[in-house]
Amino acid sequence: MPRKPNSERRRKFPWLQKLDAPPRKRLGEAVEAAFLAKVLMLGIPVLKPWGDSRPYDFAVETWRLWRVQVKCATSHRGTRCDARAAGSGKLYTLDDIDFLVAYVVSENLWYVVPADAFVPRVTVHFNYGPKSQGMFEIYRETWCLLAC
Numbered sequence: 098m099p100r101k102p103n104s105e106r107r108r109k110f111p112w113l114q115k116l117d118a119p120p121r122k123r124l125g126e127a128v129e130a131a132f133l134a135k136v137l138m139l140g141i142p143v144l145k146p147w148g149d150s151r152p153y154d155f156a157v158e159t160w161r162l163w164r165v166q167v168k169c170a171t172s173h174r175g176t177r178c179d180a181r182a183a184g185s186g187k188l189y190t191l192d193d194i195d196f197l198v199a200y201v202v203s204e205n206l207w208y209v210v211p212a213d214a215f216v217p218r219v220t221v222h223f224n225y226g227p228k229s230q231g232m233f234e235i236y237r238e239t240w241c242l243l244a245c
Contacts, residue, residue: 124169124202125167125168125169128167128168128169128200128202129154129155129167131200132154132155132165132167132198132200132207133145133155135207135240136155136157136240136243139240139244140244141157141158141159141240141243141244142157142158142159143155143156143157143158144156144157144158144162151164152164152166152184152187152189152193152194153165153166153193153194153195154166154167155167157196157243157244159243159244159245163195163196163243164193164194164195164196165194165195165196165197165198165243166184166189166193166194166196166197166198167198167199167200168180168181168197168198168199168200169199169200169202170199170200170201170202170208170223173203175226176224176225176226177222177223177224177225177226177231178201178222178223178225179220179221179222179223180197180199180208180220180221180223181219181220181221182197182215182216182218182219182220182221183219188216188217188218188219189212189216190212190216190217191212191213191216193212194212195211195212196209196210196211196212196242196243197210197212197215197221198210199221199223201223201225204225206223206225206237206238207237207238207240208221208223208233208236208237208238208239209236209238209239209240209242209243210233210236211236211242214233214236215233221233225237
């Protein structure tokens with residue numbers, strides 16, 4: 098049986114259309130949910146502080162508590178994207194967080210970056226191309242940094 102053209106299906110089923118990216122706040126919440134699912138699937142115990150008053154989003158429990166800030170890496174230019182290393186306009190310090198975990202949604206890539214590798218930068222740049230030699234490429238999918 099031949100399929101109906103897309104335009105005909107859209108008229109009959111208006112909810113079958115391309116979804117736009119969620120607003121910034123909801124995108125951040127979705128990336129935090131993805132982080133939570135990822136670390137739980139890896140068997141890493143995780144804690145979520147109550148409210149938004151802490152400079153970190155999660156605490157990961159291994160031999161100590163690691164404070165983790167989760168970011169969505171955006172602003173794509175080719176195979177480069179960025180994550181802000183600041184919250185509410187204030188740069189993160191080593192007293193604020195232990196790790197910045199950035200998610201590149203379009204590529205389904207995670208970067209687990211120790212704070213001492215980027216503090217005091219405002220922005221962390223990720224170059225995820227096939228021959229990338231970006232400064233933070235060594236932190237791609239380095240979940241063992243949280244669990245070891």
